[in-house]
Amino acid sequence: MRSCTFPGRYESLTKIASFIREAAREAGLDSFSIYTVETAVDEACTNIIEHSYQGENKGKIDLSCKIERSGLTIILRDDGIPFDPEQVPTPRLEGPLEERQGRGLGLYFMRELMDEVRFDFDEKTGNILTMVKYKEKHKG
Amino acid sequence: MRSCTFPGRYESLTKIASFIREAAREAGLDSFSIYTVETAVDEACTNIIEHSYQGENKGKIDLSCKIERSGLTIILRDDGIPFDPEQVPTPRLEGPLEERQGRGLGLYFMRELMDEVRFDFDEKTGNILTMVKYKEKHKG
Amino acid sequence: MEITTQQYKHCDLVWVSGRLDSATSPQLAAALQAITDTGRFKIVLDLSAVEFISSAGLRILIHAQKICKRYNRGQIILTNVPQNVYAALDLAGFTTLFKIMNDNLTAVGNI
């Protein structure tokens, strides 16, 4: 278990990426899986800053990683507002340019790129996002 | 003194170029001078085929080289028609595109690129073109 | 992140390096807008040196593509797209919205 706390601003994303790549490497993920984990965590942290805290420098992001035999578990904690992930529509991935949106891809990316994505909201613990990436052989 | 006879056709130009580059190298000319000699000889041989023989495969070109301490002397001989080099006008090297000609550059190139250019026409010997290129230090 | 822009007669070539995330994407947005603001809508975007792209980066691309393609004025062509960046484009369903070419010469010649 390794943990680190980062200030809730976009500048932190580079450091968060290094931290998470390092953990993913140690967990034995292949290089493309490392990239997908980096992407999912970037999307999650961006959402915490943008939506949960509703802006930069409003709060912190706690990041913990558990390296297990089966893969990597990532836990992100923040003290911003909760939300209902079930209410978020899946983005439109086909159709003409004018009907496509640059918004609404983050959650979709997280779900597509990680094997498990779970949100827990609690007054005491704050918002907790748990994401798991399995190694190839532990999938399915 | 080295000599070689080539069939009077454009295909010979590559072989003539190799022959003359080799001689120029042995004469101790610098690499740009070698290129200028190659050019002058190409122009001279093209003129022999085109103007003196008035076409390909009408006669031969005798090429001789004298390597001297001061540089390289090249002698080209053919049995075609004579002409008066004095009657050839110098080409126009300035002015707008429409007034410029692709023709008439060969003789000018030979004279510019070589240190000496002399034509001798004689019923018995045929047409003889003598061109000399001096090494840098023997110039002027 | 570094961005360089080269203006040609027919188009502009933009080269961007580093991470395209929420922190840096506004710089790319500004560079592209600087071009479209002058009425130039044919842009070749060389992604060879992009190490990472998030949905924030993709958002910039699709927004700029909408600006460029409006009224058939132009387009953004992507070149030298690294495998990881391509995977992100693909996941977002964006690969059909951009011409993707192997080199800048082909893109500049055909835009």
Next chain:
Amino acid sequence: MEITTQQYKHCDLVWVSGRLDSATSPQLAAALQAITDTGRFKIVLDLSAVEFISSAGLRILIHAQKICKRYNRGQIILTNVPQNVYAALDLAGFTTLFKIMNDNLTAVGNI
């Protein structure tokens, strides 16, 4: 001598290698005419691999340039001109009659 032609939307890129003398220049003339005969008059001519050019080769270039520039239709831009080839162009007073550029991308982008 080898000649390859690449057609772009805006122009054609012609790459020629070897000797441009009286024997081979007609091939280049034919390649250029094949392009201009289809009504395309913007040609980038990459001379990087030309080892030698005589006045016969220069003649082809100026003739094709006249065809391309007539009625402001287009032009031939020369790229990657080797030093020896440049010297021949210069001797003929042709360097002012062609745009000479360092690379194909710049030429294709600006023709």
